Amino acid sequence: MKKVIASSVLATSVLLPLNLLASESPTAYAASNSSLVLDEIQQIAGTTQKIGKYAANMRSGATTSYSKVVTIPAGTSLEILDAFTNAEKEVWFNVEYNGKKGWVTSELFEINVTAGESGVVINEPVKPIAQTAVKAASTSNGISYVGTTQRIGKNASNMRSGATTSYKVVATIPAGTSLKVLSAFTNAQNEVWFNVEYNGKKGWVTSDLFALNATAGETATSMKVVQQTTVHKGATKSYAVVSTVKPGTTLVIHQEFTNASKEKWLQVTYATGKKGWVLASAFEESSIASKVVSKTSTVHSGATKSYKTVATIQVGTKLSIHQEFTNASKEKWYQVTYAVGKKGWIPADAFETVSTVPENPTPETPSTDANIVEEKNSLKVSVPVANMRSGPAITFDVVTQARQNDVFDSSQYATDAKSEKWYKVNTTSGEAWLHQSVVSIGDSAGEAPIVTPGAGEKGTIKRANALLYANSNYNSAVLQGLAKNTSFTVLNKLKASDGTTWIQINAGGKEGWIPDFEVNENIPTKYGTKTATVYNGASATAKKVDTIYLSTPVRVLRTLNGWVNIETQSEKRGWIQASMLSDISPIQLSNGRTEVRNGQNYMVWSKPSKFDITYSTPSANVLRIFGNLSDINEIKSSVTGVKSMKVEKVSGGTSVLLITFDPNYTYTIRDYDKELTIKVVEKGLAGKKIILDAGHGAKDPGAVGPNGKREKDVVLATAKALQAELEAAGAEVVLTRSTDVFLELKQRTDIANKSDYDAFISLHADAFNASSKGTTTYYNATVNFNGPRSLTLAKSIQSDLVKAIGTYNRGVKEQVFYVNRMNELPSVLVELAFISNPTEEAQLASAAFQKKAAAGIRKGLENYFKQ
Template structure:
């Protein structure tokens, strides 16, 4: 391989990785740039913003590389790696949309942690649509805040195509647009926003007047009232912690809010509650396409029923905002018919809330307790004669009758005024049941032992998990909590039964949220949960939930950030499964979005996969060649997958845009698939020795000998070239990247001076996903190649050669010997040396696949 460099010392550091600069650069440089280097390193693995327009993205870290595309100011990119090139310039490898390339550091700045991809959902959904400037002329700026300079003023009524969207650190959504040949950023508030491309964007008519709120519970501020007959654009839906379905709507120009989905339910004939997890189909048999999966406990609006040819009864339901499908009747347990004239029967749900503490006693034999203040709400539980409650608030319905909100064993519930009596004081002496000497063990972490059977009494001591105790007595308090009077660690006191209950309900985080020491956002922070984080629900209080986090810390979190079903994170590995592809066994995970994955090899036969993953779906079935598989949560709430392989098996791992695959195969060369790349060719002779030996000829002959060696051992081999032809570097890597092969070997001859000597094997780990496997491959080949040909061992070195850097599979570049050295040129020209080199590389590959 030809190198244009000044000395053999520089030969190994033409592109010096930034993590080596502080130790290898001159001391003057290190002293003057240490702070800069810290900032540079912090960008890698994070988001960054473009600070200028028309910045070129190139194939490599320098202006001599071809331009891939141009990007504009304000655009956010993911930073994958960094390099300092031979000119001393700092370049970053970035990912934007589906493109990867290199940008000089001068035009990038860090995007703060407050800017998250998840916050741009509403803005991103408008990308590609045409929107109109609203009621006043709008200023287009060079970046996505008002701090950037104005580059144009756009008149009222101008229609613009939305090129991109970005949410800045102030949570303002800005749109990237082009006006009169100039590109820039305009605040989304200045547009009249119509239906979006990426969200539901269904225009629906309000049939039940209700209020619009800032968030998806009625605890949020009312921002408007939706009157009957009003048509609203619906963007997305959300089920809150109270199991209420809310939808996001545009209620005024540039303004969005949240409204109960019941505002649009105009043609339902009944409501039904799903009694088991069931699928919704596009037609009334299971042969039709599955369009949704509905979990147990969800209430659906029924529009019509139908009995198909197989005598199965099916219902047409609304399963999402503006979307209808068919579900079998077997999914339901009972029907609660909606009155024909809801305007006379349906109360105004929580529109007239009065905060007032009232002591109540049930005055009928059995009283229904509903999920909301009206008879159309579901019955969540029942109470019996003389049961007592303390209500903190009540709501009045359309008949001006009161519904009292109380706490039941099933959470918050509502009682109608006709089934209760108001009393002066609640009897606080519940019946105590003596214990019968049973013993138990504390199952929760950080359990509290109270002086009395209520949460307001003094805490006597904390009881660690697995503490043994004896039950002295039991009682059920007025709020439905079961309390146990116990003796533990020499102390006597009371604990709620969730401290010993194995079946505590589990909910999941809908976003990154703070866990507080009390039921208030002003309380001390004790932990953080993330999207899909599972938490144990202990009790509820005024819209807050007392939980135990995955790290076994206890605290309070708002109910609105929890859901009953774990949401799918865009940065997760889902649908873990086994597949047979081309006759070989694979483990496969789907990726909901494009993101980077990293792996390491902590020990022989062990693979560790990580990379800011919120969730990993573990494969539960037995996998041939896999001894064990385990998903662990680590610091920051991210997931790590640990796979231990059987001693007689190895693997090849590939990271695609939409999936991660691991091919599990027996050890050894037999059955392995290998790409051999003979460097240079045709018009590109490579380096030429003093006696006229051409590098391209050495490379091709050695590659052909190596192919014969590998095929004799049972491997499948593809040559990038089998004759004297010219291939671009990208053509060579495309051969391996589009294949299911296991390794890539590029063969070259080195050139520098007449005294330079020896053999070197190069790999890349700064860019190549398969860096860890590439390093193992390089070490194995270098050891056996040097042993076979008897040359000076120059070692294994990291480098950024294109065929290594841009390869998706384990890859190395071998420099057989120096063609610029007359002695080694003579060796390279001989058939015996080429055959020995091929045998050495084959042996190295064999040892690699036996590791």
């Protein structure tokens, strides 16, 4: 690589699949834009294709985030039942193997299909790795419409080449047109799209544009919200909140969906022409009748026997009926609750008589009303962050969060299905429930705990700038201000209709009323969502008194018409719009947990907003994570490979996480927009995942030596030799290119950034003049999040590489090469030797030298993964 042209490393077209394909010849890859177009995909459906030389995982949906159903041996021929391009533009095939149906990425097939009359053979579709959870057509979402004829609504609709609005428009379909639904698909945004044919063209139309008739498994119905809830853009809480719905609101339900976390969500119309998703637990579900089963029957996931059997019901069982439906075969079916929180469909002939249920039946929710106990307790939060839910079970929404040492009064508790207690408390967001594991109990003798002094007792003002009112309401005259720590005697207490507890006091001979937040040590904290002005009144025209910023904590005194009365860190009191505050800090690591992903153990933290995290390695086996974090949720459960974990507060009140690993374990850390992950793995090279990037390729030869040797050729040969070395040591290896093709730099880093791999190594040959010599390893720490690990990797590889090949050691250097700078993995760029030097040119072209270089880099990686 020529140093005189800094951009020579910035090679720029075809993104190869991460797994090795059945053929490594250039003709085995699709050219140009490296993807199958819609017409080609449709022609593949119905053909028989063969799995390539690697066994293939069949999954329950069309991305690698779905669970594995079965592994299909290499060379197996399968009929392609359907084909789909997901939101990541990967082509996946629906197949059946050993009686099981599922989805396999097209990358693992040896595809041989003649497209149209052109006689063009479509080879392997070339796709990047995708981690986005795309809901495939194998889900129940929209499936009941497949095969039915549905009509476009009152607006013309665009038919697109794929199932998101990012795909190109292939036709415009007039309003009122009736179309047969060929297949259904739920994309990454949880939008249901239908595959249809119009004027000889096939494409995708969003289901929102159809005037849908009810079908098997889905009838248009309305349900009443029984607890305040949020409407989301998609069927998980990670999607944006688009609206808030109050108890008592009746919403039209369009469909239901169970996400990857086993949460049941319902799609609703929350405003004219606007649809969103709400957790099913927010609704009251009315039974229309109850029936007794007269013969042993099976319950199905839809209203025909072709749907999956979910339960068997014995004679004499009484079931609540929610809906009635007659399917296309004229069979009458009922939707029933067959277990707590579980619904399915059962044929009408399973029942005998109908007995009507009360007009206003008990709402079916996950709550445990029958086990509610009246008991007064004083609670103190014992964990850094505690989720507060809308009901007494883990299935209810998180409505807000409490922080360590926050204090609450509870007058009731409920026991869940595990006989664990949930305590009911009041918050600024309304009623909420706390689990027994996150609180410590104070006074539980049955009397109300005293939070404020009683009549005749003395106390002190806890807030700055407290006001003494003439009467027990905010509209009465202000008698005077009271400084923090002012002593007083309590004369009386009462609770106003707005929920405020007022205390009548005598302070220095002056009698008046104060709200209880003036004397409470613990009051709710909220956080700024952006830079915002604090006013001296509940109006944007009022005088400015202070400014808060992203993640600034403030104390909440009271709310009024969309405004919040707060006390800032500088103890200034004022008003701010409620939309400028959040119950949780936007800059924190929350919901700390352990997960198994692709068979490997992870520690995972959620990020409420996008912000940068920094880490360092202060000593062997110790990882220090920081970055202006207001809080870090410590994982309490034991983690294999982790010796200890603790959260510390440092100057400025920010939090730092210190993790000490077992001496036999190491880690790979990744900072994503929505989460931080730490993969915990045993030390050593075996099982590690490595990406090898041979620089340049095809039209870009790289540097050319005096005897005509080309950089692109020698580094590819070395990459293949290194692949063999690493795989022999038990590592999993991916080549960004295994043939003479050209890749843009972004394509190379995309392979790394969309993967769960552990290291990225880019191979190059240096160039300057005939006397230049030696080996250099580059890294980047100024931009790359994994700069600390990249430096460690660079030092390890450089040391063992120069020992193996005997070249001059030019050392480890930091640079801004794209493949390091824009890489999220620990990554290095290795300049093997100078191709501009005739002696080193000959060495670079030598198979023996390439093998030695491969052995040296492999040794460097072994030592890196031992640290």
